[in-house]
Amino acid sequence: MPHFLKEFFNRNGTGMGLGILGLVLFWTIGLIILPQLSMLDFSFRPNLPPPEIGGPKDVYTLENYKYLVFGPEGGSQDYNTVDLRVFFRTLLAAVCVTIFNLILCYPIAYYLGQSKGSHIRIFAIMLIIPYWINEILRAFALRIIFGETGVLNTLFVGLGIWDMPFDFIRNDIALYAGLGYAYILLMIFPMYNVIESLDKNQIEAARDLGAPWWRIHWRVVIPYAKPGISSGCTMVFMLSAGALAAPQILGGPSSLWFTQLIYQQFNDNNDWPQGAAYAIVLLVTCILFVLAMMRLFKVNMGDIGK
Amino acid sequence: MNNSFLRISIWVYLAIFFAYLLGPLVIMSITAFNSSGFPRMSPWECLTFQWFGELFQDQRILNGIKNSLIIGAGTVVLSVAMGLAGALMLTQIWPRLRATYYTVIIAPILIPGVVLGISTLVFWDRINRMLGLGADSFLSNGIFLTVIGQSTFIASYCMLVLVARLQRYDMALTEAALDLGATHAQAFRKILLPFMRPAIASAAVLAFLASFENYNTTTFTFGEYPTLTIELAQKVRYGITPAISALAFIIVALTVFFALLNEAKLKRQELVAAARKNATVEELAGKIKLPSFFSGNMAAVLLVVFAVATITVVGTATAYNPGQCIADVKEQKRLEADQRIQELRKQREEQRKKREAEEAEQGDAQSAPKPSNNSGFGNVFAPNSLGDEETSEPETPPASNDGFGGAFDPNALQKDQ
Numbered sequence: 220m221p222h223f224l225k226e227f228f229n230r231n232g233t234g235m236g237l238g239i240l241g242l243v244l245f246w247t248i249g250l251i252i253l254p255q256l257s258m259l260d261f262s263f264r265p266n267l268p269p270p271e272i273g274g275p276k277d278v279y280t281l282e283n284y285k286y287l288v289f290g291p292e293g294g295s296q297d298y299n300t301v302d303l304r305v306f307f308r309t310l311l312a313a314v315c316v317t318i319f320n321l322i323l324c325y326p327i328a329y330y331l332g333q334s335k336g337s338h339i340r341i342f343a344i345m346l347i348i349p350y351w352i353n354e355i356l357r358a359f360a361l362r363i364i365f366g367e368t369g370v371l372n373t374l375f376v377g378l379g380i381w382d383m384p385f386d387f388i389r390n391d392i393a394l395y396a397g398l399g400y401a402y403i404l405l406m407i408f409p410m411y412n413v414i415e416s417l418d419k420n421q422i423e424a425a426r427d428l429g430a431p432w433w434r435i436h437w438r439v440v441i442p443y444a445k446p447g448i449s450s451g452c453t454m455v456f457m458l459s460a461g462a463l464a465a466p467q468i469l470g471g472p473s474s475l476w477f478t479q480l481i482y483q484q485f486n487d488n489n490d491w492p493q494g495a496a497y498a499i500v501l502l503v504t505c506i507l508f509v510l511a512m513m514r515l516f517k518v519n520m521g522d523i524g525k
Numbered sequence: 526m527n528n529s530f531l532r533i534s535i536w537v538y539l540a541i542f543f544a545y546l547l548g549p550l551v552i553m554s555i556t557a558f559n560s561s562g563f564p565r566m567s568p569w570e571c572l573t574f575q576w577f578g579e580l581f582q583d584q585r586i587l588n589g590i591k592n593s594l595i596i597g598a599g600t601v602v603l604s605v606a607m608g609l610a611g612a613l614m615l616t617q618i619w620p621r622l623r624a625t626y627y628t629v630i631i632a633p634i635l636i637p638g639v640v641l642g643i644s645t646l647v648f649w650d651r652i653n654r655m656l657g658l659g660a661d662s663f664l665s666n667g668i669f670l671t672v673i674g675q676s677t678f679i680a681s682y683c684m685l686v687l688v689a690r691l692q693r694y695d696m697a698l699t700e701a702a703l704d705l706g707a708t709h710a711q712a713f714r715k716i717l718l719p720f721m722r723p724a725i726a727s728a729a730v731l732a733f734l735a736s737f738e739n740y741n742t743t744t745f746t747f748g749e750y751p752t753l754t755i756e757l758a759q760k761v762r763y764g765i766t767p768a769i770s771a772l773a774f775i776i777v778a779l780t781v782f783f784a785l786l787n788e789a790k791l792k793r794q795e796l797v798a799a800a801r802k803n804a805t806v807e808e809l810a811g812k813i814k815l816p817s818f819f820s821g822n823m824a825a826v827l828l829v830v831f832a833v834a835t836i837t838v839v840g841t842a843t844a845y846n847p848g849q850c851i852a853d854v855k856e857q858k859r860l861e862a863d864q865r866i867q868e869l870r871k872q873r874e875e876q877r878k879k880r881e882a883e884e885a886e887q888g889d890a891q892s893a894p895k896p897s898n899n900s901g902f903g904n905v906f907a908p909n910s911l912g913d914e915e916t917s918e919p920e921t922p923p924a925s926n927d928g929f930g931g932a933f934d935p936n937a938l939q940k941d942q
Contacts, residue, residue, distance in 0.1 A: 461637020
């Protein structure tokens with residue numbers, strides 16, 4: 220038995236140690252690692268009816284990945300433009316939502332982190348309450364507002380600013396607003412945690428030395444808050460790229476989100492390996508993108524989640 | 526000048542921000558009380574509570590709540606247990622493995638929920654097949670799969686909550702207990718667990734809420750046991766009614782209530798601690814005068830206001846009958862529709878008159894034979910013209926032709942119902 224295992228059992232006792240070790244192994248290996256590997260393996264297999272699984276036809280193939288890039292074999296187009304366009308549009312939109320959230324949330328995180336008083340607690344409650352409301356219901360609320368006879372259209376048409384109701388849903392404005400809305404808290408919290416620990420003297424020193432307010436933020440606050448900003452951005456990006464509820468409810472009829480394609484492969488086409496391949500592509504691309512961004516902005520992996 | 530400008534812009538920004546954050550919830554809650562069949566705020570029709578009644582008669586929603594509660598309970602137990610084990614492991618793991626281990630157990634938070642759902646489904650399906658079990662075995666049961674899939678990432682949240690408290694735990698306490706002859710299990714149950722209890726409670730609440738509102742993972746794993754969130758998503762996607770707003774209102778009210786309750790309790794603890802600190806020795810020895818629950822406690826006052834408002838609303842709801850108002854609105858709408866029909870008809874007749882007049886002129890000029898009668902009034906007074914028009918225009922609802930648009934037709938109301 221390795222030394223550290225022996226020490227572990229000495230410290231926790233045999234029974235307790237086995238319990239802890241069992242639960243941890245079940246979680247890490249049984250729930251996290253093996254299912255992901257299993258999905259990876261599955262994505263390289265053809266879609267077969269159950270009796271043929273494990274038979275001679277069950278061989279590894281790149282077919283599912285080829286399908287995403289080149290489309291069905293013998294198709295009229297060289298590339299699978301429909302799915303690829305959805306894929307890149309999803310990534311681009313997720314980036315836009317992240318930037319929008321960052322701009323919207325940075326001032327409030329700074330304000331909450333730097334001011335004292337009892338109203339801050341009330342603000343914190345007001346921030347948290349929407350987060351405990353069901354995701355579906357939040358999307359539904361935005362649909363009431365952005366619908367054709369919704370609050371915004373009634374208001375603007377009533378005021379005479381527009382003469383025709385504007386279709387927010389078809390133009391995807393409702394979708395972006397909904398995605399941004401869903402993840403506000405995940406952006407604010409990491410930033411708030413970091414900014415709260417910033418020494419106020421640093422800001423005052425910069426001000427005494429004559430820096431205008433924007434330079435104080437640019438040179439003092441933002442560099443200090445970088446770990447918080449990058450955690451927030453990572454979470455919002457990953458979650459909005461992987462969102463399913465908001466696109467289903469708020470998305471226009473002609474625009475799809477990549478997760479909706481995965482959902483269709485599983486539920487409508489009954490093609491699990493194809494869906495698994497798409498899921499793998501989404502997961503790997505998102506992780507690579509986040510890593511690249513972290514390299515670009517010189518953030519360490521260890522800073523995230525602090 | 527500059528300072529006050531900055532102050533004002535901060536408040537404007539805060540107002541916009543919180544309007545974006547809370548406005549949708551407020552508007553959605555209000556639509557629950559509008560009698561309009563489609564959830565909307567304007568035009569406001571009647572104050573009604575019928576959607577709450579409809580909500581509680583919806584079998585699918587009730588069944589969804591039941592499934593959600595079962596799955597939530599399972600997820601809480603499994604993910605708090607795994608989270609606690611994971612946190613304990615993190616504090617004592619071999620240092621060289623620590624970073625890898627941390628990455629693995631934190632990863633599920635970042636993996637998209639869709640991917641977690643798919644991998645759970647695929648993996649357990651494979652295990653099921655390897656064991657040679659049928660499609661209706663325990664391993665392919667919707668409740669089991671959903672609990673497993675949700676726990677994968679909810680345990681990570683629990684672990685983060687628990688590890689924060691565990692870091693403040695003094696290991697010497699456990700060692701002392703062991704030295705005094707306690708077994709490891711006793712030391713765990715009597716020393717560590719009581720210390721961890723507040724963190725375990727908040728982790729459990731967090732896990733339950735996360736499980737209750739999860740959609741992305743559950744949508745792949747629920748099988749034959751749709752949770753409330755799944756049912757809601759189905760309803761919202763295929764036809765929305767204000768009954769959903771009613772449910773949302775209930776959830777919002779409950780959330781606000783518990784948030785205020787929690788805040789009031791925290792504030793009270795703070796006030797009590799402050800009073801203890803400021804109390805003189807005599808006061809401490811004799812009777813210490815603790816602040817009452819409401820003094821200086823904004824949240825408690827709000828809580829009471831909120832509770833009174835809720836009771837009032839429920840009280841009104843049982844006594845209130847919007848039937849008359851709804852009938853009025855119906856009548857009003859019908860009148861408006863009739864009026865619109867009349868206007869349309871008038872317009873069309875004028876157009877026709879004009880056209881006929883033009884045609885008549887042209888006809889005179891070209892002396893071409895015309896099928897229409899060339900009386901100066903066009904077809905207006907032809908007895909069949911209106912009837913023809915109605916059959917040729919299917920989108921115009923049939924209405925009686927008297928000048929009041931059928932408002933006084935005794936059959937009209939019955940027809941409407």
